[in-house]
Amino acid sequence: MRGRATRRSALTDTTIWPAIPYAPWHDTCAALHLYAQIVGKYRLAHSPWVNHSWHATLYVDADGLTTGLVPDGPGITVRFDLRRHRVTASCASGQSAQFPLAPMSVAQFDARFKDMIATLGGLPDYHGQPNELAHATPFAHDTAPRPWDAEAVSRFHTALTRIEPVFARFRTGFIGKVSPVHLFWGSFDLAVTRFSGRAAPPHPGGIPNLPDAITREAYSHEVSSAGFWPGGGGIEEPCFYSYAYPVPAGFAEQGVAPAAARFDQGLGEFVLPYEAVRTAADPEATLLQFLQGTFDAAARLGGWDEGLARPLGLKGRPLPNA
Known part of the structure; x- marks a missing residue:
């Protein structure tokens, strides 16, 4: 019982800053970066422009990263649930959908995300190529396998x-x-x-x-x-x-x-x-x-x-x- 209590305390201790060395998860980080671009571009495409592109960003929450409410269809919120390793979307009409974050290609993520948004009555139309990266392979053509650590x-x-x-x-x-x-x-x-x-x-x-x-x-x-x-x-x-x-x-x-x-x-x-x-x-x-x-x-x-x-x-x- 003592060992179990100690483990629980460590997991819930908000003073602990975890080690996050870049090299061991470099490939997963690159995948998450591209997935975030896809979701961010969806928000960008459906939001009125705010100074300095503040309308396009993602926000940290207790579960992961979220778009906040995107003014598309009935109103859609997308979240990277980085605790349960899934992408979720919910809309103001009460529907929700999700798919798991797991090893896949960028093209597979792009297709699954578009299907999820369409299921909720949204329009998954957005610019289909990465920004701020030297090698900008269109998402739909990026078929290389990507890991998920x-x-x-x-x-x-x-x-x-x-x-x-x-x-x-x-x-x-x-x-x-x-x-x-x-x-x-x-x-x-x-x-x-x-x-x-x-x-x-x-x-x-x-x-x-x-x-x-x-x-x-x-x-x-x-x-x-x-x-x-x-x-x-x-x-x-x-x-x-x-x-x-x-x-x-x-x-x-x-x-x-x-x-x-x-x-x-x-x-x-x-x-x-x-x-x-x-x-x-x-x-x-x-x-x-x-x-x-x-x-x-x-x-x-x-x-x-x-x-x-x-x-x-x-x-x-x-x-x-x-």
Whole structure:
């Protein structure tokens, strides 16, 4: 009985940040990334455009990743249930459908997803090719087998449930324009972005398989953005990042805590290994230190209005007016 109780305590301990090394689940992560693009493109195709593509993102919840309500047919919500390893969809008329997440090809996922949406009275019409990837094989033609490492996926989801509340708390310390905490399926990163309120110079674009018009709209105004990658995209380990656009002079030379943080010249942004956060004595405080320090550097060097900053929000207490 003691052993069983200990196991239950470990599984339900919300202070535990799981190990999520990228290499062992690289192929499964790549598959999940492409599946998320399919679901995200469905939401994108049926939602009115919101600034900076906020209408296209996915959100972390207790079971996995969700679209929220998509205005298609009777109103449809899609969820990656990363605990039970299935894709579910429900609609406002009371119907629901699902299929399992298991080894399959991208083409098979695409076909099953379209069938599920059509069953619920939706229109599964969306752009059929990946974005922000150098090799953009159309989903329907991507027939290579893809693995599904269920244990790794569950650990990844657990990590997201630890990270999202920290990002959400950091979001409270700013009364200017600030994004939701959301997952961009193009680059497959969880992100939160603050805006100075000033227009930015036109972005040069050039992101693989992404129209420059979308990139320029996304970066139409000055930003300080932070987020989390599971790995890939130029850095082969799970990492937190923080960048500014446009990059203020001297940004790369700023000293940023904790000690494991560094400026990556290739990426053009500060990075902090997830492993350094999860093994810290206080992971939340360590991550907040990185988020706040990199934002402070971007805002100070970029001449942002100091009056936009506020203390981090507390439960049940209104933020101060000044």
